[in-house]
Every structure is written in C-alpha cells, then in structure tokens.
Amino acid sequence: MLLTIGRTIKGGWNNFFRNGYLSVAAVSVMLLSLFIISALFIIVLTTDKILENIQDKVNVSVFFKASTSEETILRAKEDLENYSEIKTVEYITKEKALENFKKNSAGEPVIIQSLEEIGENPLLSYLVIQANDANEYDVVGKYLENASFKSDISRINYGKNKEIIDRLNNIVAEVRRIGLGLAGLFSVISLLIIFNTVRITIYTHRKEVEVMRLVGASNTYIRLPFIFEGIIYGVVSSIISMLLLFVALKTSQGFTNRLIPSVNMLSLYLSNFALIFGMQILIGAFLGTVSSWFAVRKYLKI
C-alpha cells in the first residue's frame, strides 16, 4: 500500500515535469483563477477593515444632569456594559471634559476667556458608548430610553455622522456582497476551465491509460498519478499566485495607501498570509483532484 502510494506520487511528479507545455497551460489557467479569487478576497478584507475603522469612529454620548452623583453614573456604566451589543463604555468626568475642551480650543483665546469668566465648570459628565456594529445603535438607543437612570440623563448625542456612516455601511456591505459573488462565480468558471484543461491533459494520455490497463495495472493505480498531478497543479499555482499577489500589492502600495489611508493592504495580506495561502492550496488541490478524477474515469471504462 505504501509502496503503491509512493510510486503513484512519483508517477504524478514525473508526469508533471515531462508534460511540458500542457502542465504550463494547466497551471496558468489555475493560477489566473486563484489570483482573481484571492484578489477579490483581499478586496473584501479591505472593505471590511474600512468599515471597522469607520465604526470605531461612531459612538453615542450620554450626558448626565449636573446634579447626578458619580455613583449613579458608574452604576449606569456597569449596567450598559452588560449588554452584548455594547463593546465599550467610557466614563468622561466633567473635569476631564473641561480639560479636553480646553485642549481643543487652545488656539481660541475668546473661548478660554469666557470660560474663566464663568468661574465654574459648565460641562457635564458623560458616558461614551461604542456598539459592536454600526447597526446596533438603534438598539442601544432603545436601551437608554428604558434605562433606570433615564431621569438623570440630560441629553443623548447620537454622533453627527451617523447617517453618512449608515450609507457608507450600506456601500461596504454591497461591495462585500458583490466581491463574494464574483469570487463564487470565478470559482465555478475556473472549475470548468481547469476541468477541461486536465481533461485535455489526460486525453493526450489515453494511450498510456490503455497500456497501463494492458500490463495489469489496477484502476486505482492508474488513477492516482493523475490525481497527484492535479494536486501538484493546484499547489504550484497557489505558490505562484501568492508571489504574484505579493508583488502586485508591493508595487501598488504607494497608490493604495494614498487611496485608502486607513488600511494597509500589504500588511493585511501578510497578516492573513496563512489563511489566503491555505485557502488557495485547498481550492487548487480540490479543483485538481475533482477534475482529474472525472477526466480519467472515461478512459478506465468504469
């Protein structure tokens, strides 16, 4: 059994190298498909990242009445932190708020001056709530409306950019959907093309299959080298495609960084290297195996 596997792997390996341009053709077709699928995957990852960055900038601020004790605010914070939709709650005391305010208006002496004239801190303490997802702010709003500390709330600030962010969110979701759809479509197309390419490869081998049958090779023994050959196509294509992707991202780095300053596509690729590579090898090997399996079938008279 081990002997058979060893021999058939070697057979597949030899076929791959001795087939010359047919191997090149099969690998190029597979390479192209894998490259497109991976590129789409990276685009989807990038849009996800953009969305994530934008979401980090959305928040809800809950301002408490000046008369509210710190204890109440901290209890409210604790309450809110228990909701699964809420990612973080940050407590900003009115002293901190004043500090921030002064820092922000450092270049405007009029404001600083009028603050000094008031004498006391006119700002309110508040909680900054961040939800896990931009869509969940509606739910958070409902929580606040029904909260036990509702009477202590002075006002709720739902972030100025919420509407724009909502629209962006929709666009990103759309890009994502289209990206995944295209990746799916390309998988199907490449499956068909690769299937055909491998079939042509095996068609040129049909005489050999006949000879193998004649000298008493079992069907499994005939089939395995072709399947290994298919797997080699997949693996070689994935490796080349990974290299190509790296080169493409590296050369376009300046451009993409200017276009999307918040996301570095190259580092995104590098941090997902194992995932993308693994995905490619799996897809490649799967495509190679399935197409070889069906293509040899015909000549085995099964």
Next chain:
Amino acid sequence: MIKFDKVSKIYRDDYIALQDINLEIKAGEFVSIVGQSGAGKSTILKMIYAEETPTDGQVFFDKKPLDSISRKRISEHRRSIGTVFQDFKLLPKKTAFENVAYALEVCGISKAKIFEDVPQILEIVGLGDRQDEFPHELSGGEQQRVAMARALIHKPLVIIADEPTGNLDPVSSLEIMQLLLKINKLGTTVILASHDRDIVNKAARRVVVLEKGRIICDDEKGKYKIC
C-alpha cells in the same frame, strides 16, 4: 489452457466480428492466427486478455470462464498474459527501463527485485546498453524489443503478439520472430496474429486461418494460406 466455446461477437450495427469460434490452445503451444484485416484476429486476442467480451459463448483461461472474473480481478488476470503489439504501446514519457519496470511496479514488486530483474530481461532482448533511452530515441525494432521485455518480465503463462512485426523491417521482424520462438521453447504459450507470410512460414507451427469471423482451417503444421 485457453478454450473458445462457440464464441460469437456481434457489434452494434449487426457487424459480425466472430461467429461460432471453437478453438483450444494447449499450454506450451505456438499458434499463429492468420487472415486478412478485419477477419477477427485481434478480437480473438482481445477476448483472451479480457478487453472484449463475447456476445455469445464462453472463453476459458486455465479452465476458468473469463466472464466470471470480476472487474477488479481483470488487472490480475492480465498480469499472467504478456502482450506485444504492432504499435509497441510503450509509455512515451518513460525510459526503456521504466517501461519494463512499470509492469512490475503495478504488481507491487519491491524496488530491489525490479533493479535485479529489469536489466536482466533487457540484456536478454539485446538492449542492455540502452536502458535509459526514451522510446522516441529507439528504432522500431528496439522499441518492439522493449515491449517484448515488458511482456516477459513477470514470466507470463501466455504471450499474445498482435502483428508484432507489422511496423518493422524484414531483419528486425526476423529477430522478433526468433525471440518469440525462443520464449516458446522455454515453455511459454505464444499466440501470434499476423498476415506476414514469411514470418508465419518461418515458425512452421500450428496455423489457424480466419475469414470473415470464422475459422476455416486449423493445421497442426500449417503454412500461411488464405483458403
């Protein structure tokens, strides 16, 4: 050894390839099957190595009916038969050595045994020094000798030679023929299909003449003839 019992083969469009064939070949015999193209020579041979099945009747090999062999066992059955063809049927991407070794590899023979047996058999067919050449680097006669070596490597009970000299010059043909006679002398049954008058007469053994799918002559010490 091999027995055809009222065997007929009819292809789809009512084309009769073989009709009512009764033929018995004993172990150690050398039988030449002659006849024009399309007479049914190849069909008879294909039935022996179970590439074709009869429409009617039965073929026995070593007393076992071939139609009872399961698909999985067919490859094992073929290992007891060596085949040689007009077009050599070598694997083009394998060297002479690898072509012969392949027949052993498929049976799961160990590497050590392969490295012992294959050079020996290539030596016997006179290709000791050309083991690493690919088929396209060899002449027709040499390719056919590689095919002979491959057919002989697992010491088959029967050698089936379907027009083995069809693509060869007279000198090479003679060499192949002498090789076949030598193999037969050592005890292997040889079944030869040919329409080469000189070759068949040279053998001067049993001759079965086929015409339009029927056996019309079967001479123990026959000569090539179209009755």
